[in-house]
Amino acid sequence: MNENEQTKHHAPGYGLFIGVWAALMVLTSVTVEVSTIHLGFLNVVVAMTIASVKASLVVFFFMHLKYENRTLKTMVLVAFVILAIFIGFTFFDTANR
Amino acid sequence: MTEHRDYQGAKMGMWIFLFTEILLFGGLFVLYSVTLGRYPTEFHEASKLLDVTMGTTNTVVLITSSLFAALSVVGLQRGSRKAAKVFILLTLVLACCFLVIKYFEWSHKIHAGIYPGGEALTQWEPGKQAFFGLYYIMTGLHGLHVIIGMGVFLWVWTRIAVGTCTPEHFVALENAGLYWHLVDLIWIYLFPLYYLIT
Amino acid sequence: MTTEAVNPGFMASGGKSWVREWLFTLDHKRIGMLYLWCITAFFVVGVLLGLVIRLELFWPGKDFIGQQAYNAIFTLHGVIMIFIVVIPSIPAAFGNLFLPLQLGAEDVAFPRLNTFSFWLYVLGGATALVSLFTGGGAPDTGWTFYVPFSAVTTTNVSVAVAGVFILGFSSILTGLNFIVTIHRLRAPGLSWTRLTLFAWALYATAWIQVLATPILSITVVLIIVERLLGLGIFDPARGGDPILYQHLFWIYSHPAVYIMILPAMGVISDIIPVFCRKSIFGYKTIVGSSLAIAFAGSLVWAHHMFVSGMSDTAVMVFSFLTFIVAVPSAVKVFNWLSTMYKGSIRLEPPLIYALGFIFLFAMGGITGLVLGSAGTDMHVHDTYFVVGHFHYVIFGGTGFGMFAAIHYWFPKMYGRMYNRKQAIIAALILVVGLNGLYFPMYLLGLEGMPRRYYDYLPQFTSLHQLSTYGSWITFAGLGLMLWNLIRSRYRGEPVGRNPWKAATLEWTLPSPPPTHNFDTEPVVTHGPYDFSQVRDDD
Numbered sequence: 001m002n003e004n005e006q007t008k009h010h011a012p013g014y015g016l017f018i019g020v021w022a023a024l025m026v027l028t029s030v031t032v033e034v035s036t037i038h039l040g041f042l043n044v045v046v047a048m049t050i051a052s053v054k055a056s057l058v059v060f061f062f063m064h065l066k067y068e069n070r071t072l073k074t075m076v077l078v079a080f081v082i083l084a085i086f087i088g089f090t091f092f093d094t095a096n097r
Numbered sequence: 098m099t100e101h102r103d104y105q106g107a108k109m110g111m112w113i114f115l116f117t118e119i120l121l122f123g124g125l126f127v128l129y130s131v132t133l134g135r136y137p138t139e140f141h142e143a144s145k146l147l148d149v150t151m152g153t154t155n156t157v158v159l160i161t162s163s164l165f166a167a168l169s170v171v172g173l174q175r176g177s178r179k180a181a182k183v184f185i186l187l188t189l190v191l192a193c194c195f196l197v198i199k200y201f202e203w204s205h206k207i208h209a210g211i212y213p214g215g216e217a218l219t220q221w222e223p224g225k226q227a228f229f230g231l232y233y234i235m236t237g238l239h240g241l242h243v244i245i246g247m248g249v250f251l252w253v254w255t256r257i258a259v260g261t262c263t264p265e266h267f268v269a270l271e272n273a274g275l276y277w278h279l280v281d282l283i284w285i286y287l288f289p290l291y292y293l294i295t
Numbered sequence: 296m297t298t299e300a301v302n303p304g305f306m307a308s309g310g311k312s313w314v315r316e317w318l319f320t321l322d323h324k325r326i327g328m329l330y331l332w333c334i335t336a337f338f339v340v341g342v343l344l345g346l347v348i349r350l351e352l353f354w355p356g357k358d359f360i361g362q363q364a365y366n367a368i369f370t371l372h373g374v375i376m377i378f379i380v381v382i383p384s385i386p387a388a389f390g391n392l393f394l395p396l397q398l399g400a401e402d403v404a405f406p407r408l409n410t411f412s413f414w415l416y417v418l419g420g421a422t423a424l425v426s427l428f429t430g431g432g433a434p435d436t437g438w439t440f441y442v443p444f445s446a447v448t449t450t451n452v453s454v455a456v457a458g459v460f461i462l463g464f465s466s467i468l469t470g471l472n473f474i475v476t477i478h479r480l481r482a483p484g485l486s487w488t489r490l491t492l493f494a495w496a497l498y499a500t501a502w503i504q505v506l507a508t509p510i511l512s513i514t515v516v517l518i519i520v521e522r523l524l525g526l527g528i529f530d531p532a533r534g535g536d537p538i539l540y541q542h543l544f545w546i547y548s549h550p551a552v553y554i555m556i557l558p559a560m561g562v563i564s565d566i567i568p569v570f571c572r573k574s575i576f577g578y579k580t581i582v583g584s585s586l587a588i589a590f591a592g593s594l595v596w597a598h599h600m601f602v603s604g605m606s607d608t609a610v611m612v613f614s615f616l617t618f619i620v621a622v623p624s625a626v627k628v629f630n631w632l633s634t635m636y637k638g639s640i641r642l643e644p645p646l647i648y649a650l651g652f653i654f655l656f657a658m659g660g661i662t663g664l665v666l667g668s669a670g671t672d673m674h675v676h677d678t679y680f681v682v683g684h685f686h687y688v689i690f691g692g693t694g695f696g697m698f699a700a701i702h703y704w705f706p707k708m709y710g711r712m713y714n715r716k717q718a719i720i721a722a723l724i725l726v727v728g729l730n731g732l733y734f735p736m737y738l739l740g741l742e743g744m745p746r747r748y749y750d751y752l753p754q755f756t757s758l759h760q761l762s763t764y765g766s767w768i769t770f771a772g773l774g775l776m777l778w779n780l781i782r783s784r785y786r787g788e789p790v791g792r793n794p795w796k797a798a799t800l801e802w803t804l805p806s807p808p809p810t811h812n813f814d815t816e817p818v819v820t821h822g823p824y825d826f827s828q829v830r831d832d833d
Contacts (some may be wrong), residue, residue, distance in 0.1 A: 002265040003104045011174055021164040028156050032149065035293035044133070047289035054285045062167045062278045064271075069105075071478065072112060079116040082506050082593060083123040087130055090542050092613070093597065094131045096606035106404050106479040113471045117509045124513035124543055128528065136534060213526040227534025230526040234517070 010067045020061045027054050104268050111272040115279050118242070122283050125235050129290060132227050139224025144294045146211065147232075148202060152292035155198050156284065162191035163281040166250075166274045176264045178257050185254045185270075188277065192247050199240055203233075232291055239283055246280050249273045296786040301710035304807035321406040322810055326413050327392030328708070334388055335777075337379045337420060342773065344372040349732075349766040352759045355751050365749045366435035367450070371427065373438030374455060378462045379420045381693055382551060385558035386504075387416065387469055389700045390497045392708065394473060396801035396808065397491045399482025399817040404475035408468055415465035423458030426451040437747060439548070442529040442540045446521045453522050456515040463508045463515075466554075470504030473497050482800070484819035491799050491823040492575065495582050496561020499589040503550045503557075507593065511547035514540070538603050545596035553592040555689060556656075557585055559696025560627055563649045566703050567631050568824040569797040570646035571638025575824050577630040584623035591620045601672045610669045617667035624660060628653060643795070644718035648699035651726050655691025658730075659684055662737065677747075680740025683733045691729050698722070698776065705780065706794050710806040711787030717779040724772030731765025793830070799823045 031050040035043060060066040065073060133140050165187040172180030206229075210217030213230055253273045256262040262269045305324045309316055317325060348369055351358045360368070391409065395402055403409050427433045430451035436444055445452050477490070477498050490498075517528055517540075527533030529540045568575045575581065597605060597613040631653060640646070662684040665671045675681065706712050735758040740746075744755045751759065793802040800817060801808070821828060 003267055006104055011171070014168060014171055017164055017167045017171065021160065024160045025157065028153065028160070031289055031293060032153055035289070035295060041137070044294060047293050048286075051286050051289050055282055058163065058278055058282050058285065062163055062281075063275055068108075072109060075109075075112060075116070078502075079119055079506060083120060083126075085594060086120075086123060086510065086546050087127050089594065089597070089612075090127055090131060090539075091134070093538070093542065093600075093605040093609035094536075095134060096608035101401070103404065103479055106475050109478060110405060110408075110471060110475045113474055113505055117467050117471075117505055120506055120509035121513050124510045124546075127543065127546075128539060131536070131539060132534060135536075139534070213524055223532060223534035225534070226527065230528055230533065230535070234520065234526065234528070238516075 012061065012064075012067075016061065020057050024054055024057055027057075102266065107268045107272065108275075111275050115275060118279055118283075122235070122238065125231070125238070126286070129231050129235065132224070132231065133290075133294075136224025136227060139222055140228050141294055143225040143228035144291060146206075147292050148205075149292050149295075151198055151202055152288055155195050156288045158191050158194050158198070159281050159284050162188045162195070163278050165191065166277045170267065170271055170274055173257070173262070173264055173267045173270055178264070181257055181270065182254055185250050185257075189247055189250055192243055192250075195243060196240065199236065203236075235287060236291070239280070239287060242280050242283070246273075246277045249276055296714075296782070297788055298786060299789055301789045302805065302807075304710070304805060305810045306807055307810075319410065321402070321410055323391045323395050323402050323406065323409060324808065324810075326409050327388050327390070329413055330383060330391060330416065331388040333417065333420070334380055334384055337375055341372055341376040341380055342770065344368055344375070346766055346770060348372060349763040351749075352751070353763050355753055355756060357750075362749045363435060366437075366747075367427075367433035369747060370434050370437055374423055374434075374459070376689075377438055377551075377555075378459050379416075379423065381555050381689055382462075382466060383416060383469075384555075384693065384697050385562065385700060386473070386497055386500060386554075387412075389493075389562070389704060390469070390473060390558065393704060393801050394476060394494060394497055395480070396804065396812060397494050397799055397823075398476065398480055399485060399800050399813060399819065400476065400480035401812055403472045404479055405472050409472055412465045412468040412472070415461050415468070419458045419461030419463075419465060421458070422461055423455050426455035426458065429454060439544060440515075440518060441544075442518070442521070442537050445518055446529070453519050456518050460512055460515045463512050466504050467508045467512075470501035470508075473501040474505065477501075482817050482819055488579070489819055489822050491561075492564035492578070492581055492585075493558075493561040496557045496564070496585050499585040500554050500557045503554050503589050503592070507547045507550040507554075510543060511551075514543040514547065517543070538600070538605055541600050541603055542597065545599045549596035549599065550589075550592050552685075552688075553588055555693045556696075557588060559652065559693045559700075560585070560624075562696045562700045562703070563631060563652055564627070565799065565823075566645045566649045566699055567634050568826075569703075569795050570641045570643055570649075571635050572641075572796070572826055573634055573638035573824075574822070574826075575630065576633035576636075577626075578822075578824075581627055581630055584626045587623040588620065591616070591623070595620055595667075598667050598669075598672070601669045602676045614667060614669040614672075618664070621660070621664060621667070628657060642719075644713075644715055644722065645699050645703035645795070647719050647722045648695050648702055651722055652692060652695040652699060655687055655695060655726065655729060659687025659689075659691055663688070675740050677745055678740035679736040679744045679746055682746050683736030683740060686733045686736070687729070690733075695725075698725075701780065703795070704801075705783070706790045707801060707804075707806050707808070709784050709787070710789055711783055712790050712794065713779050713783035713787050717775060721772050721776035721779065724775065725769060728765055728767075728769030728772050732762050732769050733765070735759070735762040735765070796826065796829050798826050798829050 027050055031047055034046055039046065059076070065076060165184045169181045169184035169188065172184055206212060207215065211229060212218060213233065218226055218229055250273050253262060253270050256269055305322060317329060320326060347360070351360050351365060431449040432451060434448070434450045434452045434455045436448060436452060440452065440456060477494060520526060521528055527535050529535040529537045564575060564581055595613055595617045597609055598617045601610050601614070662680065665675065666681065666684060702713070702718055739755055739758045742755065744751055790806055792805055795802070798821070803817065804812065
């Protein structure tokens with residue numbers, strides 16, 4: 001079965017990608033606007049949250065992960081968990097000095 | 098040896114390579130996050146020196162280039178090599194825009210002495226110096242990956258042109274797209290961390 | 296010994312030039328052999344450097360080399376042994392040779408990437424060696440390249456770490472290749488629960504290679520950038536933190552020790568069932584322990600930093616987590632011993648080396664607990680206790696795992712058997728030698744002898760001399776072992792497909808295997824340690 005046949009039944013069309021792009025544009029303007037409001041430490045939290053929503057859209061739709069098998073999805077999750085551990089555990093040191 | 102094609106395997110291989118890129122930048126994000134936690138005020142001050150308009154424009158440019166990369170795959174899957182090639186070229190044009198804007202940002206800073214070892218920077222408090230040290234490394238490494246991604250797309254473009262990347266066997270284009278989307282993904286985090294913590 | 300010829304299989308010349316046939320080969324078996332020969336050559340260089348170190352330490356004060364040269368020699372010894380020999384060793388040589396065969400596959404998932412990995416390996420090793428002869432000479436920072444010294448020393452750190460970067464890339468690509476190979480190229484009937492434990496070990500290792508090595512890559516890039524541009528990334532006066540360098544370095548380098556040991560454990564898990572003619576005890580537990588070691592090993596890196604100045608919270612957290620990693624390793628030892636219990640034991644060289652592994656790894660592993668416990672580590676950090684610990688686990692562990700693998704798969708690779716008695720004698724000499732070489736280091740460390748010191752107080756002399764004698768015994772054992780293998784490669788008795796009566800797929804092929812591996816794709820109907828159907832006529 002060639003690649004086309006393997007993907008035909010779930011390949012997104014032009015419309016879906018343009019829709020995702022539009023959402024990303026909206027989220028970009030939101031994050032810029034919110035950054036002008038002074039929320040102290042929360043600014044970083046909000047910015048990272050919006051960035052993660054944008055990132056999820058890119059990963060699940062542009063990168064097609066929504067339609068991939070569970071093995072691949074698990075691998076992606078593992079990679080991000082390991083990164084989170086590397087960053088997070090470093091803070092056991094630096095946040096407590 | 099019989100010609101061995103494995104679509105799922107090729108995609109899996111590309112994803113695993115992307116993990117290594119994520120972890121590569123991840124090391125720099127470790128440095129950034131710790132330093133932000135240590136010098137929040139100085140980072141806040143330093144961030145004001147970056148041009149939000151240029152940063153936002155670059156974000157729009159890169160996300161749109163990602164859109165075109167995704168559309169090129171759709172085009173090829175639906176049988177149109179021409180559409181695929183056009184979308185790839187659009188991706189490359191926007192990538193160039195990104196680099197040009199980046200060039201202007203950097204040269205402006207360097208001109209103002211705001212670079213490691215530069216007259217302005219060396220006068221500042223440690224936290225502000227750290228912000229810009231990390232800025233140059235992270236955006237520099239990112240820019241390098243933009244250039245690599247462009248090279249990858251050029252290579253796939255030629256493969257479509259000569260007929261080795263086709264509507265039946267398009268994993269090379271998909272994989273090029275995956276790499277490009279990762280470059281976009283990294284910027285999605287770099288942008289707020291450097292431009293929006295004002 | 297004999298001069299009788301053996302069908303050369305994949306080693307046969309195809310009539311083209313050596314460069315075309317070997318340097319540009321796509322055959323995983325040839326790539327594995329190339330790695331094996333390069334690794335052996337670099338190992339010899341590393342051993343000679345080690346011998347020089349031990350010779351200089353025979354008497355206090357200067358014996359025959361100066362301080363600067365001494366620092367460069369132990370740095371080079373570490374860089375070569377860790378990055379060029381041990382980290383690639385079993386995966387690059389035996390993984391490449393036998394993983395596809397154990398899976399019933401024609402090759403790895405990405406053969407051209409595999410060849411490229413080998414080229415990167417050669418380039419990286421060459422680059423690291425070039426640093427000896429250019430710029431300010433060989434680096435003197437130790438293989439850990441700590442800032443601030445690595446940022447300011449005039450020795451050729453940049454070129455050396457560039458070599459490390461390239462080697463890291465080679466390691467990453469090998470890991471990537473193996474993960475996809477194991478997922479996608481298993482023969483029909485070869486379910487995940489029928490994989491060999493060697494394959495499982497390579498799988499767990501590959502994930503560490505892929506996820507941890509990039510952190511090393513960025514760390515060495517930062518060293519180079521720091522030396523070239525002086526950004527002050529780790530300089531407190533410019534907002535940096537030298538302890539962050541240590542975090543980044545050890546985030547890779549601790550998981551790296553599991554890259555070193557897991558494949559060796561996989562070799563042992565494959566060997567013990569064969570020579571006890573009994574299925575492995577607790578297959579699923581061993582699989583789980585490999586994955587657990589890979590994961591838990593990624594959580595404990597800062598146990599290398601207890602005295603660095605990091606926070607007390609971090610000291611306690613990382614010390615606590617370190618104890619957890621010991622558990623799956625111990626589980627493996629229990630399962631190996633349980634496999635042997637009431638087995639039909641044949642004391643052949645692979646099993647002797649495997650038993651040597653278990654003994655020496657246990658002696659090293661137990662001292663890991665002393666080091667992982669922060670309270671005791673305070674006293675032995677950066678002493679010879681640490682040097683003794685890691686040599687027991689790396690040389691006694693991975694080294695013996697490598698020797699076991701060589702003695703197990705040698706007949707398959709070359710179609711000939713070596714002299715078994717000499718192999719066993721070499722193993723015994725090595726066990727004596729390694730204990731003589733490294734046990735005194737535990738005592739030296741406990742008495743306060745610091746590591747990497749060129750000179751020492753007179754009261755440490757007798758222990759140092761004992762260690763040096765041990766190094767000579769070790770050298771003799773290595774010499775006998777290598778001479779036996781090299782001679783037997785050309786003159787050993789020919790063997791058939793399955794001289795050890797093993798049950799895994801590589802033993803169904805001729806010795807050595809043909810280039811195309813399997814004539815027809817095998818269909819797997821039993822587990823890897825099910826000996827009920829192994830033919831007795833080989």
